[in-house]
Amino acid sequence: MxxxxxxxxxxxxxxxxxxxxxxxxxxxxxxxxxxxxxxxxxxxxxxxxxxxxxxxxxxxxxxxxxxxxxxxxxxxxxxxxxxxxxxxxxNAESGEIKISCLPTFCKTIIIPILKKVKQNNQDIQLSFDLTERLVDPIVERLDLAIRIGDQPNSTLYSKKLGEQTWHICASPDLASKHRLTHIDELENMPLIKKYSKNSTVCWNKLEERNHIAAKCDDFHGQLMLAIEGIGFCCLPNWVVHGSIQNGSLVHVLHDPFQRRDTIYALRPFKHPNAKSALLMDEIERSLDNVSTGLL
Known part of the structure; x- marks a missing residue:
């Protein structure tokens, strides 16, 4: 033999x-x-x-x-x-990291932390696949895929990075004209149609009988419309956090749906390489700051 x-x-x-x-x-x-x-x-x-x-x-x-x-x-x-x-x-905290995520997540969460990541790790390079598709990190040879919601049954390994909550917000001017205490009071108010693939039942019911001021399937687009006073928006904590902090948006109703969606990173291997672990830690820290800032 x-x-x-x-x-x-x-x-x-x-x-x-x-x-x-x-x-x-x-x-x-x-x-x-x-x-x-x-x-x-x-x-x-x-x-x-x-x-x-x-x-x-x-x-x-x-x-x-x-x-x-x-x-x-x-x-x-x-x-x-x-x-x-x-x-x-x-073990090197350098080299290329291939990552897939929503375009707005990249713009809102990842890009702002890149400067900090690269301060002590100049050789880190990020390659983005900005998409709404549920990509397979193994098939597409990715280091990380950021997803939000229920985790699918999978042979992939995951790490929870944070939680997504929903917030109804408006420009300061629009909010001052309509002081609301309950979601039902939004009836007949101008709404910005929310992101269709992450719908909530309450918001959809409101959309059926309310005035839709604008429709946009991109979180960042909805955010800009809300800042301009076009209507009330319902967006995730990590999208509205910065605008609430700088005063361009105000809370109208805080987490009216009591809904929590998990934000997690999928990876093909049980033990991430050092550069992927570094990036996940920074994303987790950023999302924790978002949650703390909206309490």
């Missing part, structure tokens, strides 16, 4: 040669002599050549064994170098 040749077998072979016996090699590696013998038998069978001249009092190399020993040192040295290179890549 042919067995695949492993680096462990090559390392074992090299150790036997340098220690001068099977028993000393077994002792150094912490295994039984029978395990050493079995692995060398398999290695010889796979190669199709005897590597050792063995007797009860002597162990030496055959011509094939001598050739393998000389080459094995270079093989293991190269393998060690390759592994070290991989570790440096995984």
């Amino acid at each position: 042919d067995y695949p040749i492993s680096s462990d077998q090559i390392f074992l072979f090299k150790t036997i040669v340098e220690k001068g016996s099977f028993s000393k090699a077994a002792q150094q590696l912490g295994v039984h002599v029978s395990t050493v013998t079995r692995q060398i038998d398999r290695l010889e069978e796979s190669i199709g050549a005897k590597l050792f001249i063995r007797s009860s009092h002597y162990i030496g190399l055959t011509e094939s064994g001598d050739h393998l020993y000389r080459e094995s040192k270079e093989i293991l040295k190269h393998l060690s170098s390759v592994i070290e290179d991989i570790r440096q890549i995984e």
